[in-house]
Amino acid sequence: MxxxxxxxxxxxxxxxxxxxxxxxxxxxxxxxxxxxxxxxxxxxxxxxxxxxxxxxxxxxxxxxxxxxxxxxxxxxxxxxxxxxxxxxxxxxxxxxxxxxxxxxxxxxxxxxxxxxxxxxxxxxxxxxxxxxxxxFDATQALLVPADSDVTSLEDLSGGKLAVQLATTGEIYAQENAPDDVELVQFEDLALLQTAVQTGQVDAAINDNGVLLDFAAENDDVKVAAEFDTGEQYxxxxxxxxxxxxxxxxxxxxxxxxxxxxxxxxxxxxxxxxxxx
Incomplete structure (x- = not known):
């Protein structure tokens, strides 16, 4: 118990x-x-x-x-x-x-x-x-504004993607986002999530567990995609x-x-x- x-x-x-x-x-x-x-x-x-x-x-x-x-x-x-x-x-x-x-x-x-x-x-x-x-089993996910049409990293071409410093999400974005996507670093999760809400960035990448939890409590954002990275904590x-x-x-x-x-x-x- x-x-x-x-x-x-x-x-x-x-x-x-x-x-x-x-x-x-x-x-x-x-x-x-x-x-x-x-x-x-x-x-x-x-x-x-x-x-x-x-x-x-x-x-x-x-x-x-x-x-x-x-x-x-x-x-x-x-x-x-x-x-x-x-x-x-x-x-x-x-x-x-x-x-x-x-x-x-x-x-x-x-x-x-x-x-x-x-x-x-x-x-x-x-x-x-x-x-x-x-x-714990985890994977990466993409957080976007609720009215966004973005459903993939490719859709972010020419845009801004928030990443958390020193995380596997940052590494995944570096390896998989289009070359013309600007990666914007944030030290913690809360700043990254706020950046999506306030329009500082077009999307954010982080572990699915935290982003799904945040989207469930905030109707101005949504999880647009998950990437099967097979991660474990x-x-x-x-x-x-x-x-x-x-x-x-x-x-x-x-x-x-x-x-x-x-x-x-x-x-x-x-x-x-x-x-x-």
Whole structure:
């Protein structure tokens, strides 16, 4: 069953660095084990702060992670809450730019223990961090104004296409959009979506889950096309952090077997996986 009582505290990136200094004293060998002992020496799972599983994410990315009523909520948040519960700790969330997440920098500098940001598993990213087993299937989609006739990237010839910096949507657009389409970069999803609503761009590309959710709540936009890219999301941990990775995968397996995954999925997407 989903538990919604665990505290979720959001920190800025700067606050995360302070927490790192206090918890790790600047050394990989000083991170705390889940039992409060020195994690590296005891062989226990290593966490940068005692009693907390610190998550790096990039807000907003609704319905995966976003702020509602002063609390960070979403599909990814609920998934990581289950991992934290199995570890006997609380999840703490750091909002930080996506580039530092997908590059592995935030994990390698011990800003966080785990990255959960609707992040597609790619060969390039696997060079910088270790991914969990896949936990969500995704693809790319095209968001346009509700009255637009655009139904493909080819229809955007001579126009402007919004992309989110350092995402697989940006890569797909670079590889597949006509040469005369101007790609306009945005750092976060909300700015990209607003750009379509306000006419700054003719369309935007991003993962289908977030764009379908946005279109369902805003009648001035629509999803005009989806592109079968066969993407899968993974949770990231620092390269070589095998103990934590094993626990992450064990939790993902557990919640799929006991029905918790389907419950979480239905909560955020309106139906269990495979029913659409």
């Amino acid at each position: 989903i538990q919604h009582t665990r505290r979720r505290l959001v920190l800025t990136a700067t606050a995360g660095v302070t927490a790192l200094t206090l918890a790790s004293c600047g050394s990989d060998g000083d991170v705390a084990g889940t039992d409060g002992t020195d994690g590296a020496q005891s062989g226990e799972i290593e966490l940068i702060s005692e009693g907390k599983l610190t998550t790096c994410t990039h807000l907003p990315y609704k319905p995966f992670q976003f702020t509602e009523g002063g609390e960070i909520v979403g599909f990814d948040v609920d998934i990581v809450d289950e991992i934290a519960a199995d570890l006997g700790v609380e999840q703490e969330i750091i909002d930080t730019p996506f580039e530092g997440i997908q590059s592995g920098e935030d994990l390698n500098t011990l800003k966080c223990d785990i990255a959960a940001a609707g992040m597609t598993i790619t060969d390039v990213r696997e060079e910088n961090l270790d991914f969990s087993d896949p936990y 993974g949770l990231g941990v620092r390269t070589g952090n095998e103990a934590l990775l094993e626990q992450v995968n064990a939790t993902l397996e557990r919640i799929r077997e006991d029905g918790t995954y389907d419950e979480i999925y239905e909560r955020w997407f309106g139906e269990a996986p495979g029913q659409s």
